Amino acid sequence: AQKVTQAQTEISVVEKEDVTLDCVYETRDTTYYLFWYKQPPSGELVFLIRRNSFDEQNEISGRYSWNFQKSTSSFNFTITASQVVDSAVYFCAPLPSSNFGNEKLTFGTGTRLTIIP
Amino acid sequence: NAGVMQNPRHLVRRRGQEARLRCSPMKGHSHVYWYRQLPEEGLKFMVYLQKENIIDESGMPKERFSAEFPKEGPSILRIQQVVRGDSAAYFCASSPNGMGDTQYFGPGTRLTVL
Numbered sequence: 001a002q003k004v005t006q007a008q009t010e011i012s013v014v015e016k017e018d019v020t021l022d023c024v025y026e027t028r029d030t031t032y033y034l035f036w037y038k039q040p041p042s043g044e045l046v047f048l049i050r051r052n053s054f055d056e057q058n059e060i061s062g063r064y065s066w067n068f069q070k071s072t073s074s075f076n077f078t079i080t081a082s083q084v085v086d087s088a089v090y091f092c093a094p095l096p097s098s099n100f101g102n103e104k105l106t107f108g109t110g111t112r113l114t115i116i117p
Numbered sequence: 118n119a120g121v122m123q124n125p126r127h128l129v130r131r132r133g134q135e136a137r138l139r140c141s142p143m144k145g146h147s148h149v150y151w152y153r154q155l156p157e158e159g160l161k162f163m164v165y166l167q168k169e170n171i172i173d174e175s176g177m178p179k180e181r182f183s184a185e186f187p188k189e190g191p192s193i194l195r196i197q198q199v200v201r202g203d204s205a206a207y208f209c210a211s212s213p214n215g216m217g218d219t220q221y222f223g224p225g226t227r228l229t230v231l
Binding site: 033035037043044045046052091100102104106107108109110 | 148158159160162165172173176206210212217218219220222224225227
């Protein structure tokens with residue numbers, strides 16, 4: 001069985017601060033993909049990143065960075081120099097290899113991030 | 118390249134009526150997924166379809182809900198005899214293939230049952 005945990009329900013930080021959102025994924029599968037999506041107040045779901053379990057290199061895209069550590073089953077997301085537009089709910093979603101072919105994403109409960117101007 | 122399109126964006130139905138939600142995948146995508154988001158909750162998988170085939174409907178309620186993805190035209194999620202508990206945001210996603218491809222989501226349809 002798989003389990004995804006986003007322990008932080010809500011986070012508030014002042015604009016320009018850095019913030020890290022945690023995601024812990026437990027599985028027996030050795031192969032899987034991990035996704036992050038953003039849901040701003042307008043309600044749509046925006047794809048942010050897809051990583052596979054064989055690639056533990058950190059990834060940086062502008063102010064966003066992701067740290068994947070297979071040993072601790074964590075795939076954390078950091079926003080540097082946060083901006084008000086970053087305010088949203090952020091979801092982590094794993095796709096284990098046992099789901100390849102039926103492609104069922106299991107979303108975490110999400111972390112609501114509020115950036116205070 | 119247009120993204121995933123869903124319509125209507127907002128739908129209001131009275132109890133007992135039918136709701137039809139439409140999803141047009143991104144160009145070149147042949148895999149469609151439906152998810153439901155209840156208020157203040159995360160997304161829950163409902164059904165996965167390819168053209169003319171239902172691949173996995175394990176997340177679909179057994180009664181009143183059905184989905185299709187015909188050879189021509191959009192995918193349809195149909196809810197018969199809606200009840201208040203069906204009020205939610207319904208998201209459609211598409212991907213070019215399966216096997217771990219990124220699923221790109223549409224803007225969602227917000228269903229309100231009065």
